[in-house]
Amino acid sequence: MIHSSIGAVILDWAGTVLDHGSRAPMAAFVKAFAHSGVTITVEDARGPMGMAKRDHIRLVGAAVNQAWRARHGHDFNETDMEAIFAVFEPLNVAAVKTPEHSTLIGGAQAALAWCQARGIRIGSTTGYTRPIMEELAPLAAAQGFTPEVMVCAGDLPAGRPAPLQMWYAMAKMGIWPASSVMKCDDTPPGIGEARNAGCWAVGFALSGNIAGLSEAEMAEASEAERAVMRARATAELMEAGAHLVVDSIADLPRAVAEIEARMAGGESPAL
Known part of the structure; x- marks a missing residue:
């Protein structure tokens, strides 16, 4: 089945949606x-x-x-x-x-609202265990992040970069084929999870673990310093298999548009 639009975005949590720098x-x-x-x-x-x-x-x-x-x-x-x-x-x-570790990353609320307006469904996977997420998820929900499904480390026999969490999330959401799903993550194992599941993989360079800075620290960095961090993170995420790397969840609408353009051109995430 050939799709030319993204039906669902599966998001990582720390460093992707909240906790800038995954600290x-x-x-x-x-x-x-x-x-x-x-x-x-x-x-x-x-x-x-x-x-x-x-x-x-x-x-x-x-x-x-x-x-x-x-x-x-x-x-x-x-x-x-x-x-x-x-x-x-x-x-x-x-x-x-x-x-400081539960606040949504700048631009997240607008990006999530943009997806909702387009009918793009939102799921999530995480390297956090369920006891951790039982504390974190309500704090995120109070800020408007309520994914349809939350698959935690330990829920399945193998974690990232195995694809099981992604497949389980898609199965629970009833979303298929995998080529209509985009996974966003700030770490190489999370990118590997997406690729192994047959999904589009989009990396976030500046909000996540590789840069490692809080939102305030990133704002204080010079453009030259941000360029160095962006280049390092992009290289690591692309090496892990990312189809595209952007700065943060604030760039999610642009990432969807770029991936959909590639889909319309006949490209698939398996290529």
Whole structure:
């Protein structure tokens, strides 16, 4: 079936719709590892962002395994991962409840209203677990973000970049084919999720994890500094398979228009 218009947009949450810079998990990861006597940097914590949080902790643990072995006398293992996760999740829950980490990114409300006016349906997937989202979703709803479906890390057997969350979201919404769906995300695993699901993948360069700045910090950056951040994020997201990269959700209408133009020209997300 050939479509020339986008029927649904599936959105990531942190760094895509709210929490400019995807900053809520950072301190939680650093504190959780510190609780076990191992120091990690914010850059260590940011590396696997977008993945399910248990997978994320596994990768950070592997990256700092030498320090872990020096502190604990053994390689980082599954028991260690679960211990870190047990400390991390409550810290992340507390973080997302604060206004700085739950506020919609500038332009989000207008972009969502634009989609609604065009009949474009909105769903969501996230690397956050359901306990985290049970706290965050009502705060987003109070600001007007109420996607039809919210698929969380841990809801399905495999997280990003596996396509299962996307497929589940589409199945719950009754949206098909995948080529009529656009996924927006600020991380390579989230872009991989879209590509593996057969959907259009649009990356957000300046609002997300790769740039890592709050909205206020981004506003204070010079145009030259923003250009450097944009170039770095664009390169990472395009390497992960993004069909298009824009600055933020404020650019969603332009992204839809560009993807629809490519669809009208006969292009499909599989190409």
